[in-house]
Structures are given as structure tokens and as C-alpha cells.
Amino acid sequence: MNGLENLLLTYAGAMMINAIVSALLWFHNRTDLHRALFLVWAASLVAFVGQGVLSEGDLAITIGFSFVFLIGASLARLIGEVSEIEVPWRPSLALLLAAYPVSIGATFLGASFFWIAAPISIAVAFPMAYAVARVFLDGKWAGLTISGRGLVLSMVAYGLHVLDFPFLRDKPEFAALGFTIAILIVFALSIFAPAVVMEIVTGKQARVAAEMEVAHRIQMEILPPQPVIEGLELVCYMRPAEEVGGDYYDVYSFGQHSWVLLGDVTGHGLSSGLVMLMAQSIISAILHTRPEISPGELNFVANHILFQNLRRLDEQRSMTMVAICRTGDDNHFLYCGSHESLYVFRAETGAVEILDVSQAPHGLGMLDEFAREEYSESRFTLAEDDLLFIASDGIREAPRLGDYNKGMYEEERLITFLKASKGRSLDELKTSLLAEVEQFTGGRYFDDITFVMVRATRA
Secondary structure, three states: OOOHHHHHHHHHHHHHHHHHHHHHHHHHHHHHHHHHHHHHHHHHHHHHHHHHHHHOHHHHHHHHHHHHHHHHHHHHHHHHHHHOOOOOHHHHHHHHHHHHHHHHHHHHOOOOOHHHHHHHHHHHHHEEEEHHHHHHHHHOOOHHHHHHHHHHHHHHHHHHHOOHHHHHHHHHHHHHHHHHHHHHHHHHHHHHHHHHHHHHHHHHHHHHHHHHHHHHHHHHHOOOOOEEEEEEEEEHHHHOOOOOOOOOEEEEEOOOEEEEEEEEOOOOHHHHHHHHHHHHHHHHHHHHHHHOHHHHHHHHHHHHHHHHHHHHHHHOOEEEEEEEEEEEOOOOOEEEEEEEEEEEEEEOOOEEEEEEEEOOOOOOOOOOOOHHHOOOOOOEOOOOOOEEEOOOOHHHHOOOHOHHHHHHOOHHHHHHHHOOOOOOOOHHHHOOOOOOHHHOOOOOOOOOOOEEEEEOOOO
8 A cells, every 4th residue: 555545544534533523522412513513524525435436537526626615615614603704605606506617618628627627626715715704804813712713724724725726636746745735634623623613612501501500599589588477487498400490489478468479380491480580570569569469369460461471472381370368467368379289287187188279270371361250269277386388299290219100209298298297397397308309209300399388386
């Protein structure tokens, strides 16, 4: 095997390795940048095969070389992604298509290889030349990292190498030099292209993480830190399944009117969290304006406003919620909602009552076609030391060891837990319940977990 064949195998091997690695990265990350990187090396392999097949005769060699247009276009696209510039794809393709008849005509006229290859060579180099020119003319160069600048300079070298094709391709004595230059360019691209992609993707991920942290902090800090209602003990807890969750709880006390609210937006994550914050703002505004409002009226008005907002956003989400109100200083409560059941542990009998929460015809934001009369209300009373437990479905539907096929926490376990609550402080009950759910799930959660415990300290 001679030196030229060694260079050819090295060149092909380098492209193959880069194509495989970039394909794996794209499959794993699924970003536009990783796809653009893969297209560069996939195009390189296609061009390599095309030039290998069309290797006899000046016109065939030139047409085979035109496959390099795919590499130039892919590199220009990658630079466009990195530098946020637009590359004129249609004019570039039109220029290549126009070059074919010129090269064919030069062949029939018996022109030299230079005149046959030059039109194709110029068309192939155009996307790269345009992208590089825009980088400098638009002032993008100053904002590029070392890797980004290395990528641009590598593309400059590639473009110049494309333009030397009409001068050197038909001269066998320059074949080894041509492959050597191509290999050096491939190695340069192998270093700078992945580095640029990694820098940008990592930077975007860091920015997203920082923004999610801000959203998480806002969501957690908007919750009441130490809720107080006279005559009641309260303990609250919320744990989002992701950085931002869709669960909601709140506690208000306006003189003779005290409120406990808990809700659960469909799904979880950022979109659900934004709907949760929207609902919290709506409900808070209503209660601060009309603290004497009834739970049914609150659900009706909040639903109307949230529905209108979600329709503007074209967001198909709704929120289950229960609103519980105590008027005066006794422990008679009025409630309305469409949500998970309420559980009341009766200290005197040791029994757990299950209160249905279906007074509202649907979750907040789902529909806006029911009249106020469709929002009914129910009542319950807490005697001294009775315990009210309100929660989202994250506890009842928590999967055993993170696998729903193995079962869920279910209502029965929760009732058993509540029956053993007498004589234990709310903080102790909170810690114990969380430990029990943690052990049951093996620490693997797929939904937000939120609950509020309310104990009457006097009859």
C-alpha cells in the first residue's frame, strides 16, 4: 500500500469516526446544533463516496466533486447556528444548478479541466464564503469563543481548498498534498466543531437551569411560610416532582374569614407551574378584594378568569382545587371544589371520615359554561383534636419503588396512617408521613406531592 492510499484510508477513517460519534451525540441530545454537526460528517461521507464513484473523466470527476457542496452547506448551517446568521440556501443551490450546464458546455467545447471544474468549484465554495463573510461583516467574530473562531478559520481553509480544485486536481503530483491538506482540515473540524457545539449547548443548559432555579424559588417563596389561623394548628408541605411543580396550597385569615386552599394543575413541570402561579394570583386577588366570598362563588369567579387566560395562551390545562372557609371562631367549615377527597380523623372515635369534593362541576380553567348555581357547597365540623388532611393525588398515587406496576400508596395506607395520628404533633406526623412515602417509593417520584394538615385546638 503506497503513501497516497494510506492518506486516503486515514481521511476516510477520520470522517467515519466523526460521523458515528456525531450521530450518537445527536441521538442522545436531540438539539439543532447536534443535528447540524452530524450533517457535516454525514455530508462528508456522501461526498467521499460520490467522488470515489465518479473518478474517470474530467466531467465525471467534476460532478463527483460537486457533492462537496453538501459539506459546505452543512458547515455554513453550523456556522449559522453558532453565529445566528442566515445563509441563502436557495441562491446557493441555484448557483450550483446553474454551474452544471456551464461545466457540461465547457466539456463539449473541449475546454481544459480548469474551465470545466471552475464553475462547480465556485458554487461549492459559495455557502462557506458567504457565511464567513457575514461573520466578519456583521461583527459576529468578536463574540465568538476560541473554539468558534477556530471553526470559522477551519471553514476558511476548507473554502480555499475547494477553490484549489480546478488548479490541482488534474495534476497527479499534487494528489498527496491535496489529501494531506484535507486530512488536516478534517482534524481541525474534529476539534473545533464538537467543542463549539458543547460550549453552546452547555451554556444554554446553564441558563435554563438558572431560570428554572429562579422559577422554583419564586414558586416556593410565594407559599405561606408559617400559616396561622386562630384556634387551629396547621402544617403544610409541597415537593415538586421537577424544579417547578403544578401543585398549590395557600392559607389566608381576614378577621372572621379564614381560608385553606389546595389545588393540583394537570401535569407537572414549568407549564404547570406557570398555571399554578396564575391561579394563585387570581385566587389571592379575589380573596383580598372579597374576603367574605363563599367557596362556591370563589370557584366560579376564579374558574371564569383562569379559563379566559388559558384560552388566550391556547393552553389545555386545568386545575383541581378545594376551597375551605371558616367564618367566625368556631370550627364549622364550608367548602367547594373538584378535587381529591378530604380526610377527617375523629379524635373521639378514632375513625376517619372521607368527604367527597365534587361541589364544582369541573376543575378550574377547564370549561366556562356552567352557571353559578352549579357550584354547590358542603359543610363539616372539627371537634377538639380532630385532624383534617388535604392532599394532591401525588401521595395516593405514589408508585411502589418507583414502579406503577408494583402498586401505589393508595387511600388505605393513608387512612391507616391517619388513624395512628392521635397524640402526635403535626410536625411529627409530617416527618413520619414523608419518611413512609420515601420508603414506599424508594425515593422515586413522578408527580408533585402536596398536603396540608389542620388540627382543631378547641371545640
